Amino acid sequence: MQIQGRAWKFGDDVDTDLIIPGHYLTTHDPAELAKHCMEGADPTFAGKVQKGDVIVAGDNFGCGSSREHAPLALKGCGVAAVIAGSFARIFFRNAINIGLLVYECPEAYQNTNPGDVIAIDPERGVIKNVTTGAEFKAATYPPLVAGIIQAGGLVPYVRAKLGASSAAE
Amino acid sequence: MAMTITEKILAKHAGTESVRPGEIVQVRPDWLMTNDISGPIAVDVFKSMGAKRVFDPERIFILLDHFTPNKDMNAAKVGGKVRRFAQEQNITHFYDAGYGIEHVVLPESGLIRPGDVVIGGDSHTVTYGGLGAFSTGVGSTDLAGAMALGEIWLKVPETIRFEYVGQPGPWIGGKDFILAAIGRVGVSGALYCAMEFGGEAVRSMAIDDRLTMCNMAIEAGGKSGIVEPDEATIEWLRAVGADMDEAAAEAALALRSDEGCTYRSVITIDAGKMEPQVAAPHLPSNVKPVSELRDVAIDQVIIGSCTNGRIGDLRTAAKVLKGRRVNKWVRTLVIPGSQKVFKQALKEGLIDVFVDAGAIVTCPTCGPCFGGHTGALDAGERCVSTTNRNFVGRMGHETSEVYLAGPAVAAASAVAGRIAHPEEV
Structure with a gap:
């Protein structure tokens, strides 16, 4: 994909x-x-963002509250992925758990302008700025986290675990 | 292998001898917690996971505090979902309106003990480090998974040690200590790390102040905050009815970071020279001594929240407000963190002090802190608040401003009508 x-x-x-x-x-x-996503940062965002668009941000993206409503809002308005210099840990876990793709890649942040076209190969964690032609490699996930992503989020992951334990009983 | 207190607690709960920072472990928490914000999603997700029963109904706290008492029909709807779930699952520690704010209620329940692991669907779950527990916040889906499985994966954090030296002045409390630390390292300075607070000046801090310090570890990006338990911890726990016999007390006192353990860094903070600290908009790291902000006129003061809604905080505020009136242009809200705090404040005459001073005393709620309800700010308005975040639009309009401070500065500012040191009023 x-x-x-x-x-x-x-x-x-x-x-x-x-x-x-x-x-x-x-x-x-x-x-x-x-409808209210990113309202505090850019009130026009919710009206203009299109399905498949990508958020590119600096350090500590998603800091503050544990509200899962934050990645849900991004997913709800069609954001396909968030690329950031670094992520606040609860947001990072929440995004992985609900199947919103998140990539840690400071180089991509530094070398992207608003409106650039970004292509991501999720399998390889490669981010390409199509507008400039530059290519970047995102930080790799620990194996357990990669497993959750591969399962499609924490819901299928836990479902499989619960199934396995009830089958064992 | 020499370990930090955090590594020791995580190793024990992962069923292993030792752990290292960066390692991912499966941990079995002692306690889980959710509320009326993370709870409604967690309930839906729990069901979609195919889970039928929670792993242990006696190990889960469910509290309604953010939009409770139901602020409107939508709040009633999401609150109702959580209430029904608690009933279906026969949750022992279910606390509806009438108890208080989660991070005030849990410590005073006497159930959270040194060395425990607490996972909560709220970022300020870090609070319980003030009792020597490892506690951290997660989102709803993680919480749902933990409710179903009784376990959760955690990356063992590196630890940053904050060493507080010197003798703090009379108006300095836990809020000043933690704001000083966040100001020093920044809002991502402790990202993914455990923040260990120690030194003589921390030992001299009451447990209420230590809870305040750990509460805001998340504001530096911290995964957790912790203070090694001491005699004061044991005494406080016994006073709230915790099961703390001699053996338990001995075990708690032995729970310390080993000599020679590895810290990512050690940061020394001089408490002796510290002025009361204030975080100016719009980041909790934008910290200045109160004297630099004396010209800032204000419209509202909030005293309360999971950060500063404990009895010690109300005593401090009352000390400043006793016999004084709040400025007629400053709406002043005092929000006891729990019904127990409320009752104690009544008994000590503090509520009389607040009402006589012209402050509004409300029931325990998280409302104003996160702009949920009660005390919302209009465009351009300014509030001095003992809460924990001053992000853009946190308490209302996106052009409003929140200045974070401890209860002494908040109370003094309410009287002065501008940001003030308690000795100015």
Whole structure:
């Protein structure tokens, strides 16, 4: 599966309140959350983002709250992946768990302009800036995390584990 | 092998002799926790995982505190989902409206003990490090998986040791200590790390202050915060009714980082010269001594939250507010962190002090801290708050501003109508 979309560029320390403000958390419907996604950082984002687009950001993306509504909102508005210099740990786990692709790659951040076309080969973790032709390799995941991604997120992963343990009984 | 306190706790819960930073381990937590924000998703995900029963209904705390008492019909709907789940699963430690904020209620339950592992669906789960537990926050799906399996994967964090030296002045508390640390390392300075707080000045801090310090470890990107247990920890736990016999106390006191353990770095902070600290908008790391912000006029003050809603915090605020009136242009909200704190404050006459000063005292809730409800800010308004985050739009309009401080500065600022040192009022 190949990903290709336009880059939306943000800086360092994009917190979860920027991704989805607290007063919207009485729902977890991704389509509903999507309407307000990134509202604090760029109020035009939700109206303009297209399916398959990619967020490219600096360090500590997703810092702050543990709200899973943040990656759900991004997924809900069609964001295919987030590439960042680094991720806050809870956001990183949440994204992996719900099947939102996340790539740690400071070089890609430094060498991407807003609107550049970004292509990602998820199998190899290779990020290509189609606009400039530059290619980058994202940090690899630990084997256990790669396993969760391969399973399609934590739900099928736990489902398989539960199935295995009930079969063993 | 010499280990840090965090490595020791994780090794024990992973059923192994020793662990190293970077290693991924499967851990069996002592306690799980969820609320009315992470809970509704966790309930749906738990079911979609094909899980039928939680691994142990006595080991899961479910609390409703963020939008509770239900702020509107949507809150009622998501809250109802969590309530029904707690009932279906016969959850022992289910605390609806009428108990308080999770990170205030859990420690005062007496159930969280030194050396425990606590995994919570809330980023401020790091709080329980103040009792010598390893505790960290996760999202809803991780929490659902842990409720189903009774285990979770964790990467063993590197530890950064923060050594507080010197004798802190009378108005310095845990909030000033942690803001100083976040100001020093930045909002990602402890990313993925355990933050271990120690030194004589930390030993002199009450448990309420240690809980405040660990509570904000996440604001430096920390995976956890921890203070090695001491006599004060044991005494505090016994006072809240924890099962702490001599053997348990001895084990707790032995739970320390080994001589020669490996720290990623050791950072020394001079508490002796410390002024009360304030984090200016829009990051908790934008920390300045209070004297540099004295010209900042304010519209609201919040005293409360999982960071500073404990009895020690209310005592400090009352000390400043006693016999004074809050500025007529400053809406001042005092929010006891739990019903127990509320009752104790009533008994000590603190609630009288707040009401006589013109402050509003509300029921325990997370409401204003995350802009959920109660005390929202209009465009351009400024608030001094004892909460934990001052991100853009955190408490309301995206042009509003939150200044984070301890209860002494918050109370003094309410009186002065601008950011103030408690000795100014």
